[in-house]
Amino acid sequence: MQDHNKRFVERDRNWHPPAYAPGYKTSVPRSPQQALASMQQATASELTGPDFRHLRMGPHDNDLLLNFREDPALAGAAGLPVGERIIMFGRVIDQFGKPVPHTLVEMWQANAGGRYRHRNDRYLAPLDPGFGGVGRTLTDEQGWYRFRTIKPGPYPWPNDPNSWRPSHIHVSVMGPSISTRLITQMYFEGDPLIPLCPIVHTIKDPAAVETMIGRLDMARSKPMDCLAYRFDLVVRGELQTYFENQ
Known part of the structure; x- marks a missing residue:
């Protein structure tokens, strides 16, 4: 845990890849063609709301x-998703280790075969009829969150003749308001596809990549049921998680 008396630590922007990264082909048409312009401060409603403590889950x-x-109350395995059952859990904390309570954490992912439930x-x-691929929760007083899900499969994508995305789960942390939303993804410890991924290659600092890897936690795993992966989210400062949208 960091010293609470330590001064504010500015974000290290050297972690972030250039907008134009030819090895990641879709970045080429999406990269800015002109100098970036400074935007006005967000409105009061964007800075102060909503209050997620009152969100009905x-x-x-x-x-x-x-x-x-269709009916979660049904007993037995009928209709359950296919794949390796896992628990994904962790804490949302600030740069000094202070918990971020009552914040909305959302996640979305592919199924065990590597396919998203998305029209595109x-x-x-195949799609899994028992798996939607999305979830949400609120952190507790100590910043903890937890999901139970299926380990997503890797999938090919047309970046080059044989590009594959490592297994990953997308994560959104809302923070105190809409304007503070941060998005990242969790990879899985030991996945050999991580160092081969063209998107990961755009991140030059190995320490930044490490912040996006969920660690196997056998103590939190359930015997004869599911493994657990811990993924802490540091929203700011020198130990921050790498977020795609910063």
């Missing part, structure tokens, strides 16, 4: 094994 919003079933996903892997 469903009983299975953070359980992707159940939240897409044309990968040949």
Whole structure:
């Protein structure tokens, strides 16, 4: 934990890849063609709301094994998603280790075959009728969050003749307001596709890549049920998680 009396630590922008990265082909048409312009400060509503403590959560919003079933109350394995069952958990903290309570954490992912439930996903892997691929939860007083889900599969993408995305789960942390939303993704410890991914190659600092890797936690795993991966999210400062949209 960092010293609470330590001065504010400015974000290290050298972590972030250039907007124009030819090895990541879709960055070429998306990169700015003109100098960036400074925008005015966000409005009061964007800076102060909403208050996520009053958000009504469903009983299975953070359980992707159940939240897409027609009747989650049904007993047994009928209709459960196919794949390796896992727990994804961690804490949302600031640069000094202070928890960020009552903030909205959202996640979305491909199924065990590497396919998203999205109309534009044309990968040949089948959709899983028992898996929606999205979840949400609120952090508790100590900043903890937890999801139960299926480990997503890797999938090919047309960056070059044989590019594959490592298994990953997208994560959004809202913070105190809409304007503070941060987005990243969690890779899995030991995945051999991580160092081969063209998107990962755009991140030059190995320490930045390490902040996006969930660590196997056998103590939190459930015997004869599922493994657990811990993924802490540091929203600011010298130990921050790498966020794609900063």
